[in-house]
Amino acid sequence: MAGERKAYPLRVDPALWAAIERAAAADLRSVNAEVECLLREAMKQRGAKLGKPQPVRRGRPPKSEND
Secondary structure (H helix, E strand, C coil): CCCCCCCCCCCCCHHHHHHHHHHHHHCCCCHHHHHHHHHHHHHHHCCCCCCCCCCCCCCCCCCCCCC
16 A cells, blocks of 8 residues: 555664654654654665655545535
């Protein structure tokens, strides 16, 4: 399914978590988005070919004509 995201529980050292929270706040991102961005950057440095991330649809769905 397009745009579907994989959920994954992650255990992180509290000091690392705090640093990620600070970085996320500085970049105006959620911690989840910051972690994904950091992972993408690390994979890019390793030479992995990744497509552009699928944007997450936010907000209410469009009204149907039957309403």
